[in-house]
Amino acid sequence: MSMDLFGEVRRLVSMEEAARRYGFEPDRQRKIRCPFHEDSHPSLQLYQNGRGWWCYVCDQGGSVIDFVSRLFSIGPREAALKLNGDFSLGLAAGPARRLEARARQHAAYRRRQREQAFESAYLERQREFIDLRQELFMLPRGGRAGELLGRLDELEHWFRENPWR
Ligand SMILES: [Zn+2]
Missing domain, CATH: 3.90.580.10 (Zinc finger, CHC2-type domain)
Incomplete structure (x- = not known):
């Protein structure tokens, strides 16, 4: 070409x-x-x-x-x-350079997508964590409270493993 x-x-x-x-x-x-x-x-x-x-x-x-x-x-x-x-037109590069540039763009796009997926997963769990704590606060000890505490532990574990970046 x-x-x-x-x-x-x-x-x-x-x-x-x-x-x-x-x-x-x-x-x-x-x-x-x-x-x-x-x-x-x-x-x-x-x-x-x-x-x-x-x-x-x-x-x-x-x-x-x-x-x-x-x-x-x-x-x-x-x-x-x-x-x-x-003017950073990106012309005049040989085919190999153009392929490289396209691969870089693609990798950057995938990285952005992963970051967005992580951020929404994080925010969703954070919301759940806050809601659970609120719910727990109003429950009598035992029964459902144990279940909620278990999930809270899970979430706390997830937050430790997946720090906000
Ligand atoms: Zn002149």
Whole structure:
């Protein structure tokens, strides 16, 4: 499976996001001071929907990748990789790396599920423990009280074995 790294980066990172990430503050017309000429007045227009930028003074423009490439004096592929890294896009990793990332995500998801299951089991027993104690308090000694005490012991044991984490 091949991937169009340039196309994906252009699709995923807007000019405005990139400009802000690298220290520019677009004005209300989405213009910034051009870093490619001595600019006292914002003359570099940022466009939306992957249409890149254009500087009216330099009379030049390009994609978000061209912008980063020129800004950091690096090649277009390096610029695409930089954007991939700076915006954590997760592109450009080989198939093995992508599989690894997916396995990590899956493991994290399973861990969260186990934690949630534990928390609800814990809270349920805690509720039961409190209710039992209340009930026991109102019962005469012997008979059903013995049964409740047994269950309380069980619960106390469970809480010792399963500390809240
Ligand atoms: Zn310019």
